[in-house]
Amino acid sequence: MLKITAHEIKVISQYIYSISGIVLDHSKAYLIKTRLGSLIKKEGCSSYSEFYQRAKADVSKSLERKITDAITTNETLFFRDTSPFELLQHKIIPDLIDRRTGRSSGILPI
Numbered sequence: 001m002l003k004i005t006a007h008e009i010k011v012i013s014q015y016i017y018s019i020s021g022i023v024l025d026h027s028k029a030y031l032i033k034t035r036l037g038s039l040i041k042k043e044g045c046s047s048y049s050e051f052y053q054r055a056k057a058d059v060s061k062s063l064e065r066k067i068t069d070a071i072t073t074n075e076t077l078f079f080r081d082t083s084p085f086e087l088l089q090h091k092i093i094p095d096l097i098d099r100r101t102g103r104s105s106g107i108l109p110i
Contacts (some may be wrong), residue, residue, distance in 0.1 A: 002033070002037055002040060002041075002047065004029065004032065004033055004048050005048075006026070008047075008048040008052070008084065009026055009029045009032060010026070011026065011049075011052055012032055012048055012051075012052055012066065013026075013028070013032070015056070015067075016032075016067065016068075016071055017065065019064050019068060019073065020068045020072070022031055022071060022072070024071075031071070032071075035070045035071050036048070036051070036070055036071070036095075037065065038070075039051075039066055039070050043063070049101070051108060055067060061104065063084055071107060
């Protein structure tokens with residue numbers, strides 16, 4: 001695995017924050033190394049600094065998207081769990097519809 005300096009961690013963390021809003025402090029260096037290591041090799045870079053420079057120079061922003069994809073946790077449990085959707089369908093939406101029925105005063109509660 002490629003070595004990363006404290007300065008590179010700081011620079012890359014700031015870059016990740018600027019493109020994604022994700023805050024990675026020095027304690028998350030392992031995350032940067034593990035998630036970006038294979039991407040750095042795939043891009044043919046010999047250091048994190050070179051990788052950062054290449055990402056900054058990429059006008060197409062494709063490398064920026066790859067970095068964001070690599071650094072984020074892809075959580076799909078929400079979409080596999082049917083409970084929130086059943087709650088919406090059978091409780092929340094019907095309750096909202098009932099509360100929005102017409103009143104003799106003409107005022108509809110929200």
